[in-house]
Amino acid sequence: MNDQYDAIVVGARCAGATTAMLLARRGYRVLLVDRAKFPSDTLSTHVIHAPGVAALDRWGLLDTLLATGCPPIEHYSFDFGPFVINGTTRPAEGHTTAYAPRRTVLDELLVNAAAAAGATVREEFNVDGLIFDDGKVSGIRGHSHNTKVENLQARIVIGADGRASRVAKAVQARSYEEKPRLQWPFYTYFSELPVDGFETYIRPFRGFAAAATNDGLTMLVVGWPYAEAHSYKADVEGNYYRTLELVPHFASRVRAAKREAPFIGGAVPNYL
Numbered sequence: 001m002n003d004q005y006d007a008i009v010v011g012a013r014c015a016g017a018t019t020a021m022l023l024a025r026r027g028y029r030v031l032l033v034d035r036a037k038f039p040s041d042t043l044s045t046h047v048i049h050a051p052g053v054a055a056l057d058r059w060g061l062l063d064t065l066l067a068t069g070c071p072p073i074e075h076y077s078f079d080f081g082p083f084v085i086n087g088t089t090r091p092a093e094g095h096t097t098a099y100a101p102r103r104t105v106l107d108e109l110l111v112n113a114a115a116a117a118g119a120t121v122r123e124e125f126n127v128d129g130l131i132f133d134d135g136k137v138s139g140i141r142g143h144s145h146n147t148k149v150e151n152l153q154a155r156i157v158i159g160a161d162g163r164a165s166r167v168a169k170a171v172q173a174r175s176y177e178e179k180p181r182l183q184w185p186f187y188t189y190f191s192e193l194p195v196d197g198f199e200t201y202i203r204p205f206r207g208f209a210a211a212a213t214n215d216g217l218t219m220l221v222v223g224w225p226y227a228e229a230h231s232y233k234a235d236v237e238g239n240y241y242r243t244l245e246l247v248p249h250f251a252s253r254v255r256a257a258k259r260e261a262p263f264i265g266g267a268v269p270n271y272l
Helices: 014-025 050-058 061-067 103-116 164-172 228-233 238-242 248-255
Strands: 003-011 032-033 076-079 084-087 120-122 123-132 138-143 150-159 183-191 196-203 206-212 217-225
Touching: 003 138, 014 032, 014 076, 014 103, 032 103, 032 206, 050 061, 061 103, 061 238, 103 138, 123 150, 123 164, 150 164, 183 228, 183 238, 217 228, 228 238, 238 248
Parallel strands: 003 032, 003 150, 032 120, 076 196
Antiparallel strands: 076 084, 123 138, 138 150, 183 217, 196 206, 206 217
16 A cells, blocks of 8 residues: 555644544554644634533643633623523533633644644645545645645545635535524634623624633624624624623723734634
């Protein structure tokens, strides 16, 4: 067999890095590639609930996450105006705590875990296409910066390269469980914005949620109906802050805080 690898995983963020790590831990020859260089950010409000925390613990990575200083989320609240639902989640393998690590932190942690397990990791690698042998995918064709195109062979190629997956397009993968976009969100980060666990506020046709993350910051995401995306985007900052005024006591907390990042957002398609 001329395969260089048992598996090539395209995309090294949450799905791809963990897949590469688990395969490498079983002794397979794994290549993990991504066009990004880590650490790097990506569109994500990044709350990991109890089942995800349980997985990190099962993989021996939870202590590594905790060492980054990411604060625990012990409490959830859903404020509907007339009433508030408070509590904790149903336990997952004994875990009820959530965390909201920045993707700059989580993704690098997972890539490092894949490398530690024995996977070969190539950052800043662009996949130009797939290699086919008698109708079956047998590898990838790609290049790093300022290098010639390489052909890399594997028994299996795994596409973990996100919503615009080049792998999925190349094999004409059928999409299913398609759901319409319903919300148009924008989020950013604030310092000096205290929150009690994961706070969610629901008001008519508007909503927002906040959770503490790394470096003393709080992630705050504000959502509008997808049908009103054009109006929201016409004045993101103004509409963002006006939405918060629907909950005066929370808005006063935000006014006392400091925004530390630009607004990031946009609705993503929902499908498998």
